[in-house]
Amino acid sequence: MAEQNELFQLIKSLNRNEKGYFRKFTKLNSENEDNNYLRLFDAIDAQEVYDETEIREFFKEQKFVQQLHVTKNYLFKLILKSLRNYNSTTTASIQINELLTETEVLISKQMFKAAKKHLQKARKLALESCKNNYLPIIQRWEDGLHIANRFQDIDDHEFNSFRQSFLETFDDIKTTAEYEMLYAQLIRLYAKKRTVKNPNDKLEFDAIVQHPLIANPPKSIGLYTKMVRLDLLAFYYSANADQKTYAEVNDQILKLLSAHPEYTHHVPYSLIHALQNTINAYTAVGNFAEVPALINRLSALKPRFERDRISQAAVLLNVQISYYLRTGQFSDAKNYIETNSAHIEKVLAALPAYSRYGQKLKLAAIYIFSKDYDKALLHINQILQAKEIMQFSLYEEAKVWSVIAHYELKNYALMPHLLLSLTRLLIRKKRHTPFEQVFLQNFRKLSSLKNEQDILHFLKRFHEDLKSTISNNPSFITSEQKEISLWLAHKAQV
Numbered sequence: 001m002a003e004q005n006e007l008f009q010l011i012k013s014l015n016r017n018e019k020g021y022f023r024k025f026t027k028l029n030s031e032n033e034d035n036n037y038l039r040l041f042d043a044i045d046a047q048e049v050y051d052e053t054e055i056r057e058f059f060k061e062q063k064f065v066q067q068l069h070v071t072k073n074y075l076f077k078l079i080l081k082s083l084r085n086y087n088s089t090t091t092a093s094i095q096i097n098e099l100l101t102e103t104e105v106l107i108s109k110q111m112f113k114a115a116k117k118h119l120q121k122a123r124k125l126a127l128e129s130c131k132n133n134y135l136p137i138i139q140r141w142e143d144g145l146h147i148a149n150r151f152q153d154i155d156d157h158e159f160n161s162f163r164q165s166f167l168e169t170f171d172d173i174k175t176t177a178e179y180e181m182l183y184a185q186l187i188r189l190y191a192k193k194r195t196v197k198n199p200n201d202k203l204e205f206d207a208i209v210q211h212p213l214i215a216n217p218p219k220s221i222g223l224y225t226k227m228v229r230l231d232l233l234a235f236y237y238s239a240n241a242d243q244k245t246y247a248e249v250n251d252q253i254l255k256l257l258s259a260h261p262e263y264t265h266h267v268p269y270s271l272i273h274a275l276q277n278t279i280n281a282y283t284a285v286g287n288f289a290e291v292p293a294l295i296n297r298l299s300a301l302k303p304r305f306e307r308d309r310i311s312q313a314a315v316l317l318n319v320q321i322s323y324y325l326r327t328g329q330f331s332d333a334k335n336y337i338e339t340n341s342a343h344i345e346k347v348l349a350a351l352p353a354y355s356r357y358g359q360k361l362k363l364a365a366i367y368i369f370s371k372d373y374d375k376a377l378l379h380i381n382q383i384l385q386a387k388e389i390m391q392f393s394l395y396e397e398a399k400v401w402s403v404i405a406h407y408e409l410k411n412y413a414l415m416p417h418l419l420l421s422l423t424r425l426l427i428r429k430k431r432h433t434p435f436e437q438v439f440l441q442n443f444r445k446l447s448s449l450k451n452e453q454d455i456l457h458f459l460k461r462f463h464e465d466l467k468s469t470i471s472n473n474p475s476f477i478t479s480e481q482k483e484i485s486l487w488l489a490h491k492a493q494v
Contacts, residue, residue: 007076008050011041012388014079015350017306018086019045025082036064037075048387087307092129092266096122100134103141112145119145129266130224132176135169175213175221179228182211186232190239202240209236223260227253227270234277247281254278268308272301272315279319280479283326291323313347314355321362325483328490330369337363357383358394358480364401365483369490373405380405396422396431397480400439404487407447415447435481438469459492 014022026038043058044050052068059065087094099122106115119141126134143166186208193201209215209232217229230253237246254274257264264271275298282290298316303309324333337344344363348356360379367376383389383398399422406414423440426432442462449455466485 005050007072007079008044008047010076010079011045013352014083015310015352017350018083021086022079022082025085026078036062036071037078040064040071040075041079092125092131093134096125096131096134099125100137100141107141107144115141116145125266128262130222130227130263132169132172132222132224136173139166139169172222172225175218176225176228178213179221179225179232182208182214183228183232183235186235190235193239205236205239209233223256223263226256230256243281243284247278247285247287250274250278250281268301268303268305269311272298272303272308272312276315276319280322283319283322288323288327291319295319295323310347310350313343314351314359317344317347317359318362321359321366322479325362325365325369325486330366333366334370334372337366353386353388354392354394357386357389357398361394361398361401361480362483364398364405365480365487368401368405368408368487371408373409376405377402391429393431393478394480396426396429396436397478397484399425400436400484403443404484407443412447415443419444419447434469434473435466438465439484442466456493459488463488463492 022041023038026035026041040055040059043055047054056065056068059068064071084094099118103115103118103122106112106118119138122134123138126132126138142162146162186205189204189208193204214229214232217226221229230249234246234249234253237243237249254271257271257274275294279291279294279298282288282294295316298312298319301312303312320336321333324330324336348359351359360383364376364379364383367373367379380398380402383395384402389395399418403415403418403422406418419440422436426436426440442458442465446455446458446462449458463485466488470482470485
């Protein structure tokens with residue numbers, strides 16, 4: 001049974017089109033117009049924070065509220081069923097599962113030739129989309145079909161080929177599993193250490209990438225396994241704050257995907273996110289000359305399905321704004337936002353809450369750099385009023401930008417209150433990182449200065465302090481904090 005808040009989380013994760021599809025799906029599958037599941041769905045969707053007491057009070061005249069946990073559990077399953085239908089043609093995994101389900105039905109009807117065709121389609125799709133985990137299942141069904149025919153449907157050569165393929169599939173799965181466990185080991189280490197801080201940390205990280213499968217990969221490994229290995233290396237260089245090599249590995253990933261259009265056809269988000277990571281990597285090392293062509297390539301993609309089109313639009317907005325920020329093209333960025341405002345709002349509306357407000361924070365940063373502080377505060381205040389993201393670091397970063405916006409508006413009387421509020425929030429959430437400590441200490445002093453020369457002199461020192469903090473704690477610094485540092489560099493005229 002789903003936990004209480006899981007239903008709320010699932011409903012809040014749906015985009016506008018998924019919600020619309022669910023409403024239609026529920027009405028089609030309901031025997032009456034007064035659909036309790038749809039009413040409960042709408043009531044929960046209207047909440048910013050899940051409140052079961054409020055739900056019970058709202059539906060106190062309805063019989064179903066007496067067994068609300070049963071209704072909620074069924075609603076959870078109904079949403080998942082509608083999502084399955086909605087995405088039935090958008091993922092290779094769902095398509096393969098449907099082919100295998102239909103194969104089982106056909107075999108039960110003793111329609112072996114039709115079942116064989118279904119398995120051939122499933123195998124082709126699994127190979128093209130690198131869903132190798134389905135191959136043993138497909139092979140077992142193929143084996144079952146041959147057994148049903150007493151292996152009279154294939155000759156000796158075909159039988160030997162089938163046997164060899166059967167054994168090789170399980171060897172490949174074992175090799176892939178070993179790569180995945182090495183990747184899991186690195187992720188686990190990263191979660192504990194976050195970055196390489198000393199020689200002992202380096203030894204632990206190095207031990208993983210020095211494994212023979214990583215250092216000297218077999219030539220026979222497939223595309224998916226190659227991707228796992230390169231993703232692991234990208235993570236390793238990120239943990240070592242080696243941005244140059246990180247960019248090179250991402251470039252390798254992009255080239256590998258570009259050489260396999262049949263894979264990116266079935267898994268378009270892999271190419272979308274490879275382009276995003278490569279653009280971000282080039283931007284981080286200051287290789288701006290390569291970025292416009294990559295952004296154009298990302299823009300030129302034509303995903304078949306809405307989910308991937310939303311992902312493409314969100315990534316495109318993100319990298320375009322980041323590029324403008326890092327290259328100091330603030331007026332171009334503002335023009336881009338305002339020229340495409342209707343499209344941007346549509347994209348934001350389709351995103352989950354955290355992604356939506358993360359994008360809004362970037363828009364706020366552009367308006368601050370463009371000295372349009374009132375518009376910046378409109379976006380910042382929307383973030384600060386969004387209760388569903390209060391637990392994330394994004395909320396603290398919005399508070400920091402709020403301090404900056406009010407400082408730029410010369411609302412000096414508000415500074416003590418804003419800085420105290422931010423300090424209390426960071427202490428309460430135990431997120432008083434070196435970046436925030438340096439920012440708060442310096443901003444308290446900055447907000448008390450009045451002389452322009454004193455302010456400029458102090459800003460330069462403030463910038464050096466923050467720059468040193470970022471250099472000493474690279475893996476603890478978010479992209480939003482780097483943009484805050486950019487504002488300070490711009491303000492300090494360095």
